[in-house]
Amino acid sequence: MTPFLRRQRALADFTLAALARRKGKNIALIAVYSVVVFVLASAMFFAASLRFETTTVLEGAPEITVQKITLGRQDLIEGSVADEIAAIRGLTEAHPRLWGYYYDRINGANYTVMVPDDPEMMPDPGQIAIGEGIPRARGLEWAGAPVFLSRYEGDLKKFDVARTFSRDSALMTSDLMLMNEADFRDFFDIPEGRYTDVVARVRNPNEVATIVQKGSNALPQMRFVTRADIARTYQKLFDWREGLLTALAFAGILAFVIFAAEKASGLSAEEAREIGILKAVGWNTRDVIAMKMWEGGLISLAAFLIGTVAGFAHVFFFGAPLFAPILKGWAVIYPDFPLSPHVDGLQLLTLALLTTLPYIAATVVPIWRTASADPDAVMR
Amino acid sequence: MRRSSYVFAGLGALTLLLAVELYYPVFARPHRDGRLLEERRLVARLGLTDPALFTEARYTRNPSLADLNTPFQDHPGSFDHFPSGTFVPPPATPGKGWLLFQPEAAK
Numbered sequence: 001m002t003p004f005l006r007r008q009r010a011l012a013d014f015t016l017a018a019l020a021r022r023k024g025k026n027i028a029l030i031a032v033y034s035v036v037v038f039v040l041a042s043a044m045f046f047a048a049s050l051r052f053e054t055t056t057v058l059e060g061a062p063e064i065t066v067q068k069i070t071l072g073r074q075d076l077i078e079g080s081v082a083d084e085i086a087a088i089r090g091l092t093e094a095h096p097r098l099w100g101y102y103y104d105r106i107n108g109a110n111y112t113v114m115v116p117d118d119p120e121m122m123p124d125p126g127q128i129a130i131g132e133g134i135p136r137a138r139g140l141e142w143a144g145a146p147v148f149l150s151r152y153e154g155d156l157k158k159f160d161v162a163r164t165f166s167r168d169s170a171l172m173t174s175d176l177m178l179m180n181e182a183d184f185r186d187f188f189d190i191p192e193g194r195y196t197d198v199v200a201r202v203r204n205p206n207e208v209a210t211i212v213q214k215g216s217n218a219l220p221q222m223r224f225v226t227r228a229d230i231a232r233t234y235q236k237l238f239d240w241r242e243g244l245l246t247a248l249a250f251a252g253i254l255a256f257v258i259f260a261a262e263k264a265s266g267l268s269a270e271e272a273r274e275i276g277i278l279k280a281v282g283w284n285t286r287d288v289i290a291m292k293m294w295e296g297g298l299i300s301l302a303a304f305l306i307g308t309v310a311g312f313a314h315v316f317f318f319g320a321p322l323f324a325p326i327l328k329g330w331a332v333i334y335p336d337f338p339l340s341p342h343v344d345g346l347q348l349l350t351l352a353l354l355t356t357l358p359y360i361a362a363t364v365v366p367i368w369r370t371a372s373a374d375p376d377a378v379m380r
Numbered sequence: 381m382r383r384s385s386y387v388f389a390g391l392g393a394l395t396l397l398l399a400v401e402l403y404y405p406v407f408a409r410p411h412r413d414g415r416l417l418e419e420r421r422l423v424a425r426l427g428l429t430d431p432a433l434f435t436e437a438r439y440t441r442n443p444s445l446a447d448l449n450t451p452f453q454d455h456p457g458s459f460d461h462f463p464s465g466t467f468v469p470p471p472a473t474p475g476k477g478w479l480l481f482q483p484e485a486a487k
Binding site: 009012013016017020053054056057058059060061062065067069072073074097101109110111112114116117118121131133165168169170171172173174175176178197199225229230233234237298301302305306308309312313316331332333334335338340341342343348 | 382383387395398404409412418419420422424425430434435436437438445447
């Protein structure tokens with residue numbers, strides 16, 4: 001070992017012995033510090049994973065969705081509008097869709113009911129395909145149990161479950177119910193020729209803006225939603241949500257900052273005396289600061305490692321159980337989805353710097369002031 | 381053994397644990413990507429636009445397709461009814477401009 005390393009090792013030993021003398025206080029400090037890092041790291045991992053999955057999966061979302069707006073609300077659209085839209089140059093196809101929400105009077109859940117465009121996905125009359133959340137919300141324990149839907153008191157309609165979407169796609173399909181078109185029109189009393197909205201596919205994605213411009217001119221009462229709009233909505237939503245979690249953690253962080261600042265800057269008389277003695281026996285200012293750097297470094301590194309390791313396990317191995325109640329809100333159905341493991345290296349580095357550097361600085365700065373003073377004055 | 385040996389060993393073990401955890405996404409990537417590809421295909425086939433995170437209201441279930449007046453969906457100036465409204469920001473309204481008129485003489 002080089003003399004430099006041997007010196008640092010000895011300093012570390014000395015620091016640990018000093019920390020061990022105030023064992024209770026320092027263990028409490030590391031515990032609180034770790035919890036702060038844990039909350040921040042969990043929020044970061046959780047948001048990064050959700051953001052990653054949503055943005056990846058929504059690349060498959062329809063390029064253009066056209067809605068009819070009446071009295072400020074979305075209204076049913078005539079099927080003929082699809083032909084008018086399809087006539088816009090640059091579009092390869094446009095077809096009307098049927099979908100909507102169904103409020104389940106039995107358990108208070110909302111389902112998203114949809115008629116698939118794809119004939120392969122279309123269930124037979126009297127059958128439905130459902131997401132994993134519906135049997136869970138309904139308490140349908142056995143496979144093949146039919147679903148009874150009721151629109152008003154005394155009304156009961158039976159549907160056989162042809163297919164249940166797996167947990168793998170739960171983030172997108174948890175509350176989904178696919179229905180045959182005839183069943184849909186009959187159940188929700190939608191007249192023939194009316195639809196919920198129209199989706200369109202474009203030939204060249206770069207032309208979307210021009211096509212929307214042309215479409216809005218031709219059909220001014222329609223609202224055009226593009227895939228970029230959807231992506232923007234989610235970008236905003238996740239920024240907002242992450243900010244909110246950080247805001248929730250902010251109170252905790254603030255308490256910690258006060259705690260750490262008190263501990264670090266409000267140098268106890270005992271610590272000041274210790275520094276005075278060290279200087280009196282021949283330590284120079286650099287040694288004292290190096291020792292304090294070790295102290296801050298060891299504490300913050302330990303807290304960062306414990307908090308991050310625990311936060312990662314909390315989110316990816318246990319499915320973030322601490323966040324679920326906040327995110328569930330009032331919804332009866334909350335998707336039971338696997339969080340896709342995804343780590344943003346830059347975010348992790350930011351977390352490391354934001355949590356360790358301020359603490360080290362808060363420890364070293366007041367010490368530097370004391371250490372550069374005359375030992376006699378400090379000890380007295 | 382010196383005191384620092386134990387502490388360094390503990391920190392080393394934690395670092396190793398973190399490294400293992402950070403390797404986990406790399407290890408799980410083929411499975412994850414396969415799953416996401418399937419999910420993306422399903423999204424494309426069904427034309428889905430939003431994740432089913434908040435199912436209690438139209439504007440939280442499908443924020444990208446919701447009406448622009450959704451925060452006031454029941455009557456103008458009504459308070460947001462659902463806790464998820466906290467998580468789903470109000471839609472970005474396009475109108476930030478002014479419509480200005482000039483007197484005829486000033487033209």
